[in-house]
Amino acid sequence: MLLQFSSCxxxxxxxxTGDTPVQEIIELGDMSFSKGYYNRAGEYYLxxxxxxxxxxxxxxxxxxxxxxxxxxxxxxxxxxxxxxxxLNYSNTKEAEQVFYTKAWSYCKEILNxxxxxxxxxxxxxxxxxFVSLYPSSKNKQNAKMQITSAQEFLVGQELTIAKYxxxxxxxxxxxxxxxxxxxxxxxxKFLPETAYRLVEAYLMMGLMDDAxxxxxxxxxxxxxxxxxxxxxxxxxxxxxxxxxx
Numbered sequence: 001m002l003l004q005f006s007s008c009x010x011x012x013x014x015x016x017t018g019d020t021p022v023q024e025i026i027e028l029g030d031m032s033f034s035k036g037y038y039n040r041a042g043e044y045y046l047x048x049x050x051x052x053x054x055x056x057x058x059x060x061x062x063x064x065x066x067x068x069x070x071x072x073x074x075x076x077x078x079x080x081x082x083x084x085x086x087l088n089y090s091n092t093k094e095a096e097q098v099f100y101t102k103a104w105s106y107c108k109e110i111l112n113x114x115x116x117x118x119x120x121x122x123x124x125x126x127x128x129x130f131v132s133l134y135p136s137s138k139n140k141q142n143a144k145m146q147i148t149s150a151q152e153f154l155v156g157q158e159l160t161i162a163k164y165x166x167x168x169x170x171x172x173x174x175x176x177x178x179x180x181x182x183x184x185x186x187x188x189k190f191l192p193e194t195a196y197r198l199v200e201a202y203l204m205m206g207l208m209d210d211a212x213x214x215x216x217x218x219x220x221x222x223x224x225x226x227x228x229x230x231x232x233x234x235x236x237x238x239x240x241x242x243x244x245x
Contacts, residue, residue: 026060069081
């Protein structure tokens with residue numbers, strides 16, 4: 001019996017076949033999970049779905065796979081397992097946690113992507129869907145906070161692109177980006193700088209009236225912001241006697 005157990009414990013995920021009992025596969029996954037080999041554990045759990053898709057333990061295995069891959073930071077695999085689970089077990093009590101973990105798998109990828117907004121957009125979309133599906137969830141508040149954080153990330157990227165256009169002396173392209181930011185969000189830590197960059201872009205194009213109008217709005221909406229003070233200084237360099245009150 002000891003030799004048989006030793007042989008079983010050495011079996012790799014790719015060595016699993018249709019003849020391997022479901023419980024044995026899960027135990028192999030649990031053994032890897034307990035040792036911190038989360039990716040391997042997830043691979044074991046997925047084999048249950050591969051070879052025993054209609055077994056009573058498939059939902060349990062997929063649920064474990066989602067958790068294991070997430071802990072391993074294998075976010076594409078996390079979503080693969082989550083989608084398999086949600087396809088057939090969306091009405092179970094575990095579905096809420098699976099959906100939440102799937103959404104967070106996108107959020108975790110945001111800072112790992114250079115100038116790619118897809119992770120942040122998917123994070124926002126999935127968390128909004130989560131809040132809609134589970135309005136009474138204990139994770140609702142955390143989801144909303146992360147949505148705000150992801151939105152700020154997108155705004156920050158848009159602002160960075162707008163500043164790039166300004167540096168390249170392309171104010172019209174910058175203005176389009178900056179106005180889109182203002183139309184999209186009612187509140188953001190980036191809005192004062194967005195307004196300042198609009199003033200800068202208008203002045204580059206010789207649109208003094210637009211620049212003055214934007215500064216007037218800044219003084220009303222962001223009276224204590226350092227960007228409003230900088231906007232006043234910038235306009236004063238062009239027309240000292242035309243600063244809006």
